[in-house]
Amino acid sequence: MSRPTTRIRRAYRELLDHHGPQYWWPADTVFEMMIGAVLVQNTAWTGAERALENLRGRGLLEPRALAGLSPSRLAPVIRPAGTHGVKARRLLAMTRWYVGHGCHDGLGAWDSAALRASLLGVHGIGPESADAILCYAFDRPVFPVDAYARRLYRRLGVMRGGEGYEALRAMTERALGRDAARLGEWHALVVAHGKAVCRPRPLCNECTLARSCPRAGLG
DNA sequence: ACCCAGGGTCATA
DNA sequence: TATGACCATGGG
Numbered sequence: 001m002s003r004p005t006t007r008i009r010r011a012y013r014e015l016l017d018h019h020g021p022q023y024w025w026p027a028d029t030v031f032e033m034m035i036g037a038v039l040v041q042n043t044a045w046t047g048a049e050r051a052l053e054n055l056r057g058r059g060l061l062e063p064r065a066l067a068g069l070s071p072s073r074l075a076p077v078i079r080p081a082g083t084h085g086v087k088a089r090r091l092l093a094m095t096r097w098y099v100g101h102g103c104h105d106g107l108g109a110w111d112s113a114a115l116r117a118s119l120l121g122v123h124g125i126g127p128e129s130a131d132a133i134l135c136y137a138f139d140r141p142v143f144p145v146d147a148y149a150r151r152l153y154r155r156l157g158v159m160r161g162g163e164g165y166e167a168l169r170a171m172t173e174r175a176l177g178r179d180a181a182r183l184g185e186w187h188a189l190v191v192a193h194g195k196a197v198c199r200p201r202p203l204c205n206e207c208t209l210a211r212s213c214p215r216a217g218l219g
Numbered sequence: 220a221c222c223c224a225g226g227g228t229c230a231t232a
Numbered sequence: 233t234a235t236g237a238c239c240a241t242g243g244g
Contacts (some may be wrong), residue, residue, distance in 0.1 A: 024225095036225095038226095042225085043225080043240090044242070045224085047224085081242035086240090124226090124227065126226060132225080151222090
């Protein structure tokens with residue numbers, strides 16, 4: 001039995017070899033990435049992407065433009081992302097925060113801990129969204145722990161059972177190093193693997209981590 | 220007709 | 233702190 005850090009490093013190598021670089025996060029600007037992080041919550045990326053295109057077509061990927069909208073005007077625009085009522089409020093809260101703190105230039109100088117704490121104070125931004133934003137938009141070395149990561153870690157045997165979000169995040173950052181690009185790549189690979197293996201059935205037969213899928217019937 | 224998807228908030232015990 | 237209801241569309 002190897003140590004958790006060793007297993008995670010080995011899995012990283014396997015998934016990178018098998019799936020290749022994922023080139024995440026798909027966004028042209030910091031603000032667009034942040035919008036995507038909210039839109040994709042508990043939703044397939046295809047829906048978030050449609051909502052994003054609707055926003056783009058109306059010039060609403062500009063913070064100032066978006067900030068001028070009411071929730072009831074914004075909601076129908078992002079409808080394909082699902083839960084559009086709550087997401088409209090969340091996007092506006094996040095936009096107010098972003099503009100109010102000087103956008104990217106004003107926020108870039110903050111240290112990671114302060115930036116994280118501030119993000120968590122925004123309505124609609126929880127641990128995973130905050131860490132995704134830190135990692136992909138602000139290039140900070142943090143790992144966003146999602147449902148796919150929990151499933152994979154369980155099957156890799158690096159979890160005993162009730163580890164919380166912070167424990168898994170710390171474990172991963174210890175295993176892969178405090179490197180934003182590497183942690184971001186790992187998060188993307190974990191999602192790619194989860195989607196390939198778990199839906200609708202194992203599509204990823206040659207992947208040696210196929211047994212990490214709870215629905216694969218392999219354990 | 221289900222089940223789920225790159226979560227988070229809020230109320231309740 | 234720990235569950236559970238709720239949000240809501242689109243694809244399998």
